[in-house]
Amino acid sequence: MMQPLSRKKRLGYLALCFVLFLIIAPVAILYAKGYRLTETFQITRTGGLYISVGYSGAQIYINGSLSKETGVFQKGALIQNLKPGSYKIRVEKNDLNPWEKELPVFKETVTEARVLMLPLESEMVEILDSSDVAGLFGNKTYASSTGPKIINKLMAQKENGEVTVRWQGESDSQPSYFCQEEKCQDEISIKTSENINTFFFLPGRDDLIIFQSNNGIYVAEIDNRSQQNIQPVLEHPDLALRVSDNTILIKEKGKFYSVAL
Secondary structure, eight states: OOOOHHHHHHHHHHHHHHHHHHHHHHHHHHHTEEEETTTSSSSEEEEEEEEEESSOOOEEEEEEEEEEEOOSOOOOOOOOOSSSSEEEEEEEEEOOEEEEEEEEEEETTTEEOOOOBBBOOOOOEESSOOOHHHHHHHGGGGGHHHHHHTTTTTEEEEETTEEEEOSSGGGGGGGGGGGTTEOOSEEEEOOOOOOOOOOEEOOSSSSSEEETTTTTEEEESSSSSSSSOOOEOOOOEEEEEEEEEEEEEEHHHHHHHHEEE
């Protein structure tokens, strides 16, 4: 039968636990705040990246090295313990256009980004009973394809062949791509090499614009941190674009199609 510890030993163990708590607790708090010990035994504060992909099986590269692969249930990736600085991000997945962006990482901050990855070949379905759809492309409704669009306190407006997106909500709730650390901008313009004719917010996304120019139909991200990714839906002249009831509609050579992205 084991003998109970003496009062002196109990007090000794209690004091040891208290000392260990005083040592470990600050370390745990500093670690949670992003502090790390470098190879030269210097303390530095780190940050992170959260890349929202939306697809499983996508590979995320950081500065050219594979960092994460999205899963069935986790279709985004959190990359932690990054030193403050700029990082080149590339996301790839079979049958989708790759996405690239250079993003800043700040100390004690997680930088967020949502990728734009369209199919290499868009799925187009011809609309055989097109009487209702044809009316959307008539002159009487043309203004709806060029006038201002508002979604989730974002207003997109065509100005001099470009689309400018403005935040109309409270400054402390702006989308992350409007801000870098504590500096935020009021508006972002979609930069293209040619004039935008018609445009809409992409159904299901408030950070992407789908637009039609003389050479085709494209989707552009509003996020202008480094380059803006612009990917093609259909590259062909003489196309017309409409979005109705969250459905993308395209007119080509007198025929009408719905497009799934």
